[in-house]
Structures are given as structure tokens and as C-alpha cells.
Amino acid sequence: MQVSDTKGRLFSSKITYSPAAGAAACELTLAEMAGRIETLTGVPSLSQIEEWFSLLLLRQRDYEPYRMFTPRKYARNLIVRSPFAELLMLCWRPGQRTPIHDHGGSVGVVMVCEGLLTETMYERTPEKRVHPYNTFKRGPGEITGADVPDIHQLLNLQPKGRDLVTLHCYAPPLSVLNTYSPRSSRVGRWREGYFMGGAGI
Numbered sequence: 001m002q003v004s005d006t007k008g009r010l011f012s013s014k015i016t017y018s019p020a021a022g023a024a025a026c027e028l029t030l031a032e033m034a035g036r037i038e039t040l041t042g043v044p045s046l047s048q049i050e051e052w053f054s055l056l057l058l059r060q061r062d063y064e065p066y067r068m069f070t071p072r073k074y075a076r077n078l079i080v081r082s083p084f085a086e087l088l089m090l091c092w093r094p095g096q097r098t099p100i101h102d103h104g105g106s107v108g109v110v111m112v113c114e115g116l117l118t119e120t121m122y123e124r125t126p127e128k129r130v131h132p133y134n135t136f137k138r139g140p141g142e143i144t145g146a147d148v149p150d151i152h153q154l155l156n157l158q159p160k161g162r163d164l165v166t167l168h169c170y171a172p173p174l175s176v177l178n179t180y181s182p183r184s185s186r187v188g189r190w191r192e193g194y195f196m197g198g199a200g201i
């Protein structure tokens with residue numbers, strides 16, 4: 001889906017659900033969502049993942065085992081991974097952030113569990129650099145989807161003592177991502193590891 005921004009430029013839609021959207025008759029626990037990912041037989045669509053997230057019954061006791069931080073950079077804690085999708089909990093101390101990146105051909109959905117997430121969207125310039133065109137602030141329960149061409153940066157810009165916890169699903173699982181800079185046309189390659197359940201960071 002394409003929508004236009006305030007300058008009339010077209011870009012992929014940023015679909016956001018309010019917390020109330022999850023109040024449906026059919027709720028999904030974190031374990032049930034992990035089970036769906038484990039038993040996938042194909043790559044789910046962005047709208048399918050967004051539907052799971054909109055139904056998620058988010059309880060801290062369910063995600064507490066994955067709520068782990070590291071001092072050097074944000075922690076990527078693996079909950080489940082199949083050949084078709086992965087589910088992770090990312091934990092961010094104040095100031096921790098991703099590079100400016102795309103998802104290397106995967107789609108992604110993020111739900112804020114605790115704290116305030118800052119997401120800045122970028123577009124390519126004719127000089128092959130990137131330029132920010134929008135910034136979103138998302139609070140607990142809010143969901144955002146990233147389509148294949150989207151370029152963004154996620155940050156915890158909250159003051160000292162305010163942590164951020166977010167739940168992420170990527171389909172297919174992330175492999176090598178492209179990173180971008182406002183100051184250079186060079187496109188970098190970025191392979192993320194896992195803090196828990198994988199190669200480590």
C-alpha cells in the first residue's frame with residue numbers, strides 16, 4: 001500500500017495499530033504466537049504478522065525470560081526462529097540505537113512493550129545518500145509494520161533510567177541488511193547476531 005506524506009511524496013504505508021485494536025475476541029499469547037511461527041510452512045505476509053500482533057495478549061510475565069539488556073548496545077533476544085520467520089525481544093538502554101538500515105528483503109513488525117520507541121524513516125536521495133522524512137514516537141501496545149523497501153532507524157531517546165523493550169517479527173528471518181548514511185553514498189552490509197539463543201553479539 002502506498003500513501004503520500006505531507007510533501008505529496010509516495011512511500012510505503014506505516015501501519016500502526018492502537019493498543020485497543022488488540023482487544024479482540026480471539027487473543028493470542030506470546031507462546032501461541034511462537035507456536036504459529038514454529039509451525040509455519042511458508043513465509044507469512046506483512047498483513048498476516050500484523051494481525052498476529054494485533055491479537056497478542058501482552059503480559060510481562062510471558063516475556064520476562066527474554067527481557068535482557070547489555071551495556072554496549074541494544075540486546076537482541078531470540079524467542080523462536082523457523083525457516084520462514086523469527087520472533088525476537090529487543091531491549092534498549094537509553095541512547096542505544098540501530099544503524100540506518102533496510103531489512104534485506106524481509107518484512108518486519110514491531111510492538112512496543114515498555115517505554116517509548118523513536119522510529120525515523122529515510123528515503124534515498126538522487127545522490128544515493130539517505131534523508132529523513134518522518135519520525136514517529138510509539139508507546140506501549142503500539143504496532144508498526146516495515147515493508148521490504150522501507151529504510152529506518154530505531155532508537156531509545158528516552159532520558160537516563162528509561163528502558164525500552166520491543167517485540168519484533170521478521171519474515172523471512174533477517175540475514176544481511178543494508179546500512180545507509182546521510183553523509184555518504186556507500187551502502188554497508190550488516191549482519192546482526194543474537195544475545196541469546198544464537199551466535200551472540
Ligand SMILES: [Fe+2]
Pocket residue numbers: 101102103108146152
Ligand atoms: Fe529495522
